[in-house]
Amino acid sequence: MATQRISKGKWAFWLLMASVAAIVFALILRPEPVWVDLAPVERGPMEVTILEEGKTRVKDRYLISSPVAGYIHRVQLDVGDAVIPGELLTFVDPTPASILDARTRAEAEARAAAAQAALQSIQQKVQAAEADAEFAQNEYQRLLALEESRFVSTEQLQQAKSTAARAQAILRSARFDEEVAAHELAAAQTRLQISTASSNGQKPAERVAVRSPVNGAVLALVRQSEGVIQAGEPILEVGDPGALEVVVEVLSFDAVKLEPGLGVRLSGWGGPVLEATVRRIEPIGFEDVSALGVEEQRVQVIADMVSPREQWRQLGDGYRVDADFILWQSEDTLQVPTSAIFEYNGASAVFMVESETARHQTVTTGPSNGLMTQVTQGLQEGVRVVRHPGRGLEDGDQVRVR
Incomplete structure (x- = not known):
């Protein structure tokens, strides 16, 4: 009886040792979990x-130049000083004007006529711009009145506001062009008047005033000091800030x-x-x-x-x-880190993590801004996905969070 008990005890011992060995070998041969970084799938605002x-940059810039050759007086303005249309900028004492011959006089008269025609053309553009600006403003006011009754969308209202602002800017630009054309006409007529005075033996104007053509400010001083200046040489630049x-x-x-x-x-x-x-x-x-x-x-x-x-x-x-x-x-969209998405069989996919196990999941994506990508199908909010999945990670692998 004692021998039988010893024999059974040995069998139980060796059976226990074999079980322990099997468990140890199973643990040794079991694949190590893959270390990964996880990120949640979440909803929120997103933009691309x-x-x-x-x-x-000032839209309308005007480079004012000397209308005649002569001696320019020092410009007393500084950059940033405000100017109004017709404001005196400086004087130019012209050199004695020579009497124009028949061909030169005809050319000067043609330039004056061209300046007159250009002014009339720009005046027509100003009228058209005024009509467009008035229509755009009335349209904006009409839509603004309908805003409370919800007959107009916010996008339509913003578009009408933007259209009205652009129309006003175009109108201001057209009016600036009208003022410049008027001064160009005056400059062309001045040359004829001075030449006519010389041919009639009259005393020409002793100095020519250089005035601002627009309402704005001085943007740059090209020539500030007094001295000899040639016709057409730039003096200063003005514009509307x-x-x-x-x-x-x-x-x-x-x-x-x-x-x-x-x-x-x-x-x-x-x-x-x-x-x-x-x-x-x-x-x-x-x-x-x-x-x-x-x-x-x-x-x-x-x-x-x-x-x-x-x-x-x-x-x-x-x-x-x-x-x-x-x-x-979008103010509210489902999104996932772009680093979690990879290409698989011609489609976009991610690795979801469920119970510390990686699961392959095909997804449909939308716009991306480089950091986040919109997900339209395949995922739900709160799901965790693997960021920067390695090449060795496969479906069903055990993972461990870093």
């Missing part, structure tokens, strides 16, 4: 933008994604975030060298201010801004 650096536009140089690859009317967000200039809209994408590109020495093809994009003048009153000509072109945006 193109960020580039731009600068402000209240009519600013933004010039942004974008890569040609990105320029094809833009279109007139696209929203632009301006920041990084030291004030509040401003709104603007794309007015024109220039059809001609140019070559530029980046800070890293890479040759790039770029295109100039022009945007108009939409935000009220009070918000960007401190902006001036040539100021730097950061321009965000808003290609797509």
Whole structure:
């Protein structure tokens, strides 16, 4: 009996040892869990933008030059000084005018007639611009009155507001052109008058006044000191700082994604975030060298201010801004980190983690901003996915979070 008990005890011992050995071998041969980084699938606002650096520019710039050859008096204005139409800028003492021969006089009379015709043409454009501006303002006021009754969408109201602002800017530009054409006509007539006085033995004007053609400010002083000056030589540059536009140089690859009317967000200039809209994408590109020495093809994009003048009153000509072109945006969309998405059999896929196990999941994606990507099918909010999945990770692998 004692021998039988010893024999059974040995069998039980060896059976226990064999079980322990099997468990140890199973643990040794079991694959090690893959270390991964996880990120949740979540809902929230998302937008796709193109960020580039731009600068402000006065829309209508006028380079004022000397109407006659002679001796210019010192310009007493400084850059930034305000000017009004007809304001005296400086004097030019003309050199004695020679009597015009028949051909030169005929040319001068033709130039005066051309200036007169140009003025009349611009006056017609001003009337057309006034009609367009009045119609755009009336349309905006009509839609604004319908806003409370919900018969008009916010997008239509914003578009009407933007159209009214552009129409006002076009009207201001047309009026500036009218003022410039009037002064060009006066300059052409002055030459004839002085020459006529010389031919009749009368004393010509002792000095010619150079006046501002527009309402604005001095943007640059080309010639400030007194001295001899030739006809047509530039003196100073004026413009209206209240009519600013933004010039942004974008890569040609990105320029094809833009279109007139696209929203632009301006920041990084030291004030509040401003709104603007794309007015024109220039059809001609140019070559530029980046800070890293890479040759790039770029295109100039022009945007108009939409935000009220009070918000960007401190902006001036040539100021730097950061321009965000808003290609797509949503206030609430399901999104996942772009680093979690990979290509699998021609489709987009991710690895979901359920009970510490990686599961392959095919997804349908939407727009992406580089960091986050919209998911339209295949995932639900709160699901955890693997970021930067390695090549060795497969469906069903055990994972461990770093």
